[in-house]
Amino acid sequence: MVIGLKYQYFETLKSNNDFKKVYNNKKSYANKLLVMYVKKNGTDTIRLGVSVSKKVGNSIVRHRLARLIRESFRLHSKNIIRGLDVVVVARASLKGCSYNETDSAMLHLMKLHKIMKEDL
RNA sequence: UGAGUAGCACAGAUGAUUGCGGCUGCAAUUGCCAAAAGGCAGCAGGUGAGGAAAGUCCGGGCUUCAUAGGGCAGGGUGCCAGAUAACAUCUGGUGGAGGCGACUCUAAGGAAAGUGCAACAGAAAUAAACUGCUAAUAUAUUUAUAUUAUAAUUUAUUUAUAGUAUAAAUAUAUUGGUGAUGGUGGAAAGGCAGUGUAAGAGACUACCGCAAAGCUGGCAACAGUUUUGGCUAUGUAAACCCCACUCGAAGCAAGACCAAGAUAAAAGCGAUACGGCUGCCCGUCGUGCUUUUAGGUAGGUUGCUUGAUUUUAUUGGCGACAGUAAAACUAGAUAGAUAAUCAUCACACGAUUGCGUGGACAUAACCCGGCUUAUCGUGCUGCUCAUUUU
């Protein structure tokens, strides 16, 4: 039981090349607050990359938005299909939004991409 | 009570659930890997951003490189004394400016070492000329007086014209005197008042200012005072410059260690070798394999948090600060952790007593000392001024 917990967690995209691969797949959906890119990576894990431009705000704002996105993704990661690279880009209108707004925007995009497991 | 001034402290608190990064532990009894050391995961415990962490504007530690010694160039600083590891910082003074005051501000050396610049305006911008004032002489003109001549008129006389003399004024010229009158300007030749003079002028006088020398006080900057002197010397050095002091360069992506792959060298094996076509032979094509060493890429480890540290007490000092003693250990990430939700309390605002809304600026990245800038609000202390009351 202890071993299985590892698969609840997700890894992060680190290098610039990883981001470029996801962008070049050109599968994206967007709403007012966020843009989401998805690509199958052929492994058993989920990998998340968060990108917040300098136009959005200063370091405090950017860091907070990244944390909100990461928290939302973490809480939903149980229900996401394995083997995906996901990149989430925050838009300028996300500045000042609360966790609930961010969470609903994430859910909306995940439904559009159909990466949620049907049951549960 | 109101207005102000100087400074200090804080930067919401507690709890619950779900999470993240370091650290410690898992011992006889957590799981997996491993010969072991240990690693990965899990569990438990404890811990986890600031007053500015920001800007990167100064200074230092640390590291590497360079460096016999000295000088030039270039940069920085610039009243005095002190503090400090050091500083463009700080403390205490001095001078200056502002404020009724508490208090605040002050890049504040040198302009007789030299060079440059000073638009427009103004006579003229550093230095004389011009203009002005004024004396004498000459000439000219005008006026007044005196006198002479002529003419007219009349009783005397008077009037007109011309000449001469004297005086005054004006103009011109010459020879002198004088030195600031000249609208401007940021700045105009010490200021102001008087005496004086042909006219004037520090030429002289009083007061003020300036300079030099002496004395007193002070470590010093400087202050006070006395005497003397002449009034000559514009401003600008955040213009060049001079003087005094001072500065080697680069930066933790510094640097150190380990080290895949690839490269190079050496040694060994192999031309009877190894590999492919091809199961074997022939044929043909290619040249390797192992070990060690070297520098060292990717990557990893370290540098890396025990320090000019923090807190308390005490001693010295006006103070910055320094000494002594005791206690404490308080983030260390590496695409980058410190979050989400809820409850209660406190605070602010709005409503009016139930409630609703709200949380400034800003996220460590080797470490310190400062400076500058941003900022919701809260609390406290010293002092000043005004008004009222006692």
Next chain:
RNA sequence: GCGUCGCUAGCUCAGUUGGUAGAGCACCUGACUCUUAAUCAGGGUGUCCAGGGUUCGAACCCCUGGCGACGCA
């Protein structure tokens, strides 16, 4: 971490030993034309990024800050 450069009219840019800021395009007005364009004549529309300081005087010199661009490791 260290360093360099820039910010001037609506746009692109000049402007230095400090003296009241200009060029081209655009724009506005008028002329020409049946009308438009082209052409001609006239017009400057500006917080010289912001705030302090030095100076008689600052776009220019000095300091502090803001924004933007770039370079090295």
